[in-house]
Amino acid sequence: MRFFLILAPVVLGVASAVDPALGSTGEFYGIYREHPAAIEAHSVLLHWAWILFALGFVALLDPIRRRGSVLARIAWVATVLGMVTFSALMAIDLFLLALEQTFADNGTVQQVNQAFGALGAWPTAGWQIPGTVGWALALILTPIAAARARVISWWTAGAALVGTALYLQFGIEPMPWCLAGPVVMTGAYFVAFRSLGSHAAPAEPDTFGAFRVRFGRVCMILAPLSFAVGLATVPGFEPDPAQLVLHPAQSQASAFFLHLGWLLFIPAVLTLMRGGGRFARIAGVVTVLALANFSGLMVGDYADLAARQVLTPEEATRVSDAMGTYYGFAFGWIMFGMVGTLLGLILVAVATTLDGRSRWWVPALVGAGVVAFLALGVGPLSLLSPLLLLAGFGLLARGLTPARAATDPVPVPAA
Numbered sequence: 001m002r003f004f005l006i007l008a009p010v011v012l013g014v015a016s017a018v019d020p021a022l023g024s025t026g027e028f029y030g031i032y033r034e035h036p037a038a039i040e041a042h043s044v045l046l047h048w049a050w051i052l053f054a055l056g057f058v059a060l061l062d063p064i065r066r067r068g069s070v071l072a073r074i075a076w077v078a079t080v081l082g083m084v085t086f087s088a089l090m091a092i093d094l095f096l097l098a099l100e101q102t103f104a105d106n107g108t109v110q111q112v113n114q115a116f117g118a119l120g121a122w123p124t125a126g127w128q129i130p131g132t133v134g135w136a137l138a139l140i141l142t143p144i145a146a147a148r149a150r151v152i153s154w155w156t157a158g159a160a161l162v163g164t165a166l167y168l169q170f171g172i173e174p175m176p177w178c179l180a181g182p183v184v185m186t187g188a189y190f191v192a193f194r195s196l197g198s199h200a201a202p203a204e205p206d207t208f209g210a211f212r213v214r215f216g217r218v219c220m221i222l223a224p225l226s227f228a229v230g231l232a233t234v235p236g237f238e239p240d241p242a243q244l245v246l247h248p249a250q251s252q253a254s255a256f257f258l259h260l261g262w263l264l265f266i267p268a269v270l271t272l273m274r275g276g277g278r279f280a281r282i283a284g285v286v287t288v289l290a291l292a293n294f295s296g297l298m299v300g301d302y303a304d305l306a307a308r309q310v311l312t313p314e315e316a317t318r319v320s321d322a323m324g325t326y327y328g329f330a331f332g333w334i335m336f337g338m339v340g341t342l343l344g345l346i347l348v349a350v351a352t353t354l355d356g357r358s359r360w361w362v363p364a365l366v367g368a369g370v371v372a373f374l375a376l377g378v379g380p381l382s383l384l385s386p387l388l389l390l391a392g393f394g395l396l397a398r399g400l401t402p403a404r405a406a407t408d409p410v411p412v413p414a415a
Contacts, residue, residue: 001058001059002059002060002197004052004059005056005059006186006193008050008189009053009186011049011052013183015041015042015045020038020039020042021172022172022173022178030106033101033104036097039093040326043091043329046087046090047088047091050086050087051289051292051293053138054084055289057138057142060196063151063196063201064145064151065204065205065207065208066207067202069208069211071141071145072149072208073211074137074141074145075137075138075144076208079134079138079142080270081263081264081266081267082131082132082134082135083135084295085259085263085296086131088131088295088297089127089128089299090296091299091303094326095300095303096109097326099113102315102318102319103315111310113306115310119248119305122252122256122302123302126256126259127259140164144157146192151196152191152192152195156191156192156195159184159187159191160185162188163181163182163184163185163186163187166184167182212271213271213274213400215271216267216272218397219267220394220396220397223262223265223268223393224369225261227262227389228383229261230255230256230257231258231378231385232383233254234254234378235254237378237380237382238378238379241304241316241317248305255298255301259296259298261386262291263291266288266295268393270284270288272352272396273285273351275357276355276357277354279351280351280354283344284348286347287340287344289336290337292337293336293337293341294338294340295337300323342374345389346366349363349365349366349392350363352396357400365395366389368388369384369386369391373385
């Protein structure tokens with residue numbers, strides 16, 4: 001995953017370069033209508049840039065053992081949970097694009113956008129605050145923790161922080177200023193990539209590794225439980241858009257817990273792939289990428305709710321249908337997220353069996369949970385899916401023990 005350290009700032013630079021809103025200082029309504037292809041490319045690429053940064057940061061923090069472990073724990077949680085949540089917020093740009101392509105009146109677009117901002121605590125406390133705070137902490141603390149642990153030099157960490165500062169300062173400025181941050185970050189994280197290739201593990205206890213194992217095991221239980229709460233709170237136990245308006249608070253709670261369920265599977269999968277073979281690592285990386293995409297789709301429920309609070313049901317459906325016509329969003333976000341997540345969870349469980357860390361009934365339970373999710377849809381019986389997933393991943397959590405290298409001191413060879 002360390003290659004993502006180079007790929008992420010490159011994708012960030014491309015996303016910045018194609019943004020049609022560069023240099024705009026006033027009213028942004030209308031820009032989406034005039035440049036639909038550029039807005040779609042910018043939003044999808046920016047979403048992917050932060051996901052790639054998340055996996056790259058996980059790789060950069062991976063060699064840390066005891067030195068720098070306190071900062072590493074904060075940075076790791078902020079990366080895995082916060083930065084991935086932040087990436088989902090890019091879907092709002094696509095929602096505004098669909099609104100502007102559906103309505104010629106900017107006043108209608110503004111009303112719906114204001115309704116989205118007024119939804120209350122669920123999108124604010126559940127998405128925007130943890131996403132933004134986690135994103136900022138990950139960008140700042142990750143290079144500092146890596147330098148503190150001597151994985152990279154302080155010069156490299158300083159360059160990464162300068163690149164981050166330049167991006168925050170000039171990210172929406174006209175070309176070429178908007179590329180200043182991504183270019184500096186690319187150079188800094190290329191050096192970090194090289195440092196990871198030559199870094200030798202220090203002779204000290206792996207307290208950070210033990211923390212990740214414990215965190216991942218807890219998430220193997222919490223993820224399906226949160227998924228169950230999300231399904232249980234679907235208004236009326238039916239996928240009826242009208243229920244969104246009738247039960248707005250319940251709809252928002254359901255969307256949050258569904259998002260949280262898929263999000264918490266990410267630390268679980270990272271933990272399972274860490275001690276596995278090549279197949280486990282490949283399946284794990286693909287599944288984590290897919291989970292990051294799939295968990296972000298729940299933000300669309302909030303957008304749909306805001307649209308239905310302002311528009312007629314027919315108009316809101318037209319907006320939803322418009323979003324389905326964006327092929328970059330459909331195939332680069334929705335399809336990959338859904339297919340990769342459901343298939344990936346099965347493959348990760350299969351990998352544990354192939355590596356001798358679980359028995360055959362573990363992937364059978366996980367596979368049955370996925371099939372139940374697809375077959376039963378929304379309803380009382382849909383709770384069977386998270387229960388089966390809880391049984392499968394619960395067995396993995398129970399049988400998984402921290403690797404000896406993650407808990408025991410590394411012997412220091414005699415001189």
